[in-house]
Amino acid sequence: MTSAAPRRRGRPSRTDSADAPAARDRILAAAREEFAERGYDKTSVRGIAKAAEVDPALVHHYFGTKEQVFEASIAGAMGPLLEAPGSIVEGPLDDVGERLARFFFGIWETPATRKALLAIVRSAMNNEAAAGVFRRIVSTQVLRRIAGRLDLPDAELRAELAAAQLVGIVMLRYVIKVEPLASADPEQIIGRVAPVIQAHLAGPQ
Amino acid sequence: MTSAAPRRRGRPSRTDSADAPAARDRILAAAREEFAERGYDKTSVRGIAKAAEVDPALVHHYFGTKEQVFEASIAGAMGPLLEAPGSIVEGPLDDVGERLARFFFGIWETPATRKALLAIVRSAMNNEAAAGVFRRIVSTQVLRRIAGRLDLPDAELRAELAAAQLVGIVMLRYVIKVEPLASADPEQIIGRVAPVIQAHLAGPQ
Incomplete structure (x- = not known):
């Protein structure tokens, strides 16, 4: 030794x-x-x-x-995100939108996590292998687990459109930094976005 | 000569x-x-x-x-987008969501335009100068013109959250290519997204 x-x-x-x-x-x-x-x-x-x-x-x-190192480093950086969907979707469906939005901004408003996640998003934008890793992890570990709980015919598409709302906010708030969104109070954003997530995940057909 | x-x-x-x-x-x-x-x-x-x-x-x-060449090339590629918001917001507010969603997918489902726009988005993700150009054009020429028509106290934030829904779909459908969103019929997406844009732009406080 x-x-x-x-x-x-x-x-x-x-x-x-x-x-x-x-x-x-x-x-x-x-x-x-x-x-x-x-x-x-x-x-x-x-x-x-x-x-x-x-x-x-x-x-x-x-x-x-290198691709496998990237996958392991993504899995590490996304740890909290990957562990959460269970607890988020397990509660009552009628406020799943707010729980998910609140959880999401909790992660993104933490500077260290944000930096790691931004790196993943940037890599996935620019490299097909990195996009593949991102796609695989997000699809299998996040979206499908959420969709699996919904029990609706277009559950996966709904989960992805809800994710798209959040991903777009990441782009405009944290990457491109468009104002007033970039400086808005997270609570104000959650107030507007929670009903959208709710409608995507559990709204009428 | x-x-x-x-x-x-x-x-x-x-x-x-x-x-x-x-x-x-x-x-x-x-x-x-x-x-x-x-x-x-x-x-x-x-x-x-x-x-x-x-x-x-x-x-x-x-x-x-180079930054100015980039700005001119963006303005060219985004020409149709930059000319449109007037006609989109000028109609009745009660179906602005559907008009905007339909117009947006009309542009993105055209392969040549999509390629040019994807290049802009990728550049803006990776370079601060490019992000600045993108931010300036999108803020002043698209979002503020839409927000100006809304006559609501948080109109700009609303316009940006509506844009975020569309930007996120661009990411997941055209860049990362997550299924089933990547292969979904545009009409099915418009059917789900139009009410979200509508709620962001003209929904209750």
Whole structure:
């Protein structure tokens, strides 16, 4: 065991098993930083390894290809979003719109989470592989779980149109920063948007 | 006058005034192509000039900086969108939602326009200068004209939330391509979205 020894920068041993979870976490954190700073195209496994102070082989060992590192870093950044739909949709359907809107802005108004999520959105906009990862995670883990609870013939389309309202607000408020939306009080936005989410998810045919 | 002479590639005279409108249009068309293919960051005035077969000085002469070429190419691509809000909002307010949704999908379902608009959206996502140009055009020419007709205290925020619903659909349907939204019949989407636009623009406080 070498875990108590001082770390040699750049070349930790791959067999240093006591240190493995820490190295894995460090790689993930570095990957999130790199994808956020540079976007998907300009990020390399080598650059992630350098930022995490590990050998590139260790990145491949834990995660595989760049696309797979991206997927793992998305899953990490979206953790709270991915765990939430259950609790959001499980309550009574007649205020699901407000619960979802409130939860969504809770996440986006937190600067650290916002930065990670913006990086994902930007990457998905610019790279087909990144878009594929985003699509897969959002479709299977968020939208279908919400749609599954609705028990309506066009539940998936409804869930996606509700998501579109929120995604569009992300674009105009956090990316393009159109005023007055960019500076509006989240409560004012929630007040206007909750009924829209509600109508999409549970409104009449 | 040299307009009937065979064109020498790359170095047309800047004083070739009979040819000026054609050169200007060629530069704009080349700029749209370049921004669409490469994105804002990777497009250069030199590259646009080369694609248009003119001297880079002519691009500067007609348009100024790269940012200004981008603004002119956006204004061109968004021409139909920029001319429309008047006619859309001038009709009766009680079906403004459907008119706007129908007009919006009419534009986005046309492949050539869609390509140019997607290039603008991608550039605005990735570059602060491009985002600024997009913000200025959308705010002053689209949203404020719509909001000006509404005569409500929070008209601008309402117009932006309506726009957010449409922008989000652009993202999920045309960029990320989430199913079933990506393949849904436009009429089905319009049927669900028109009431949302209507509520945002003209619904109760």
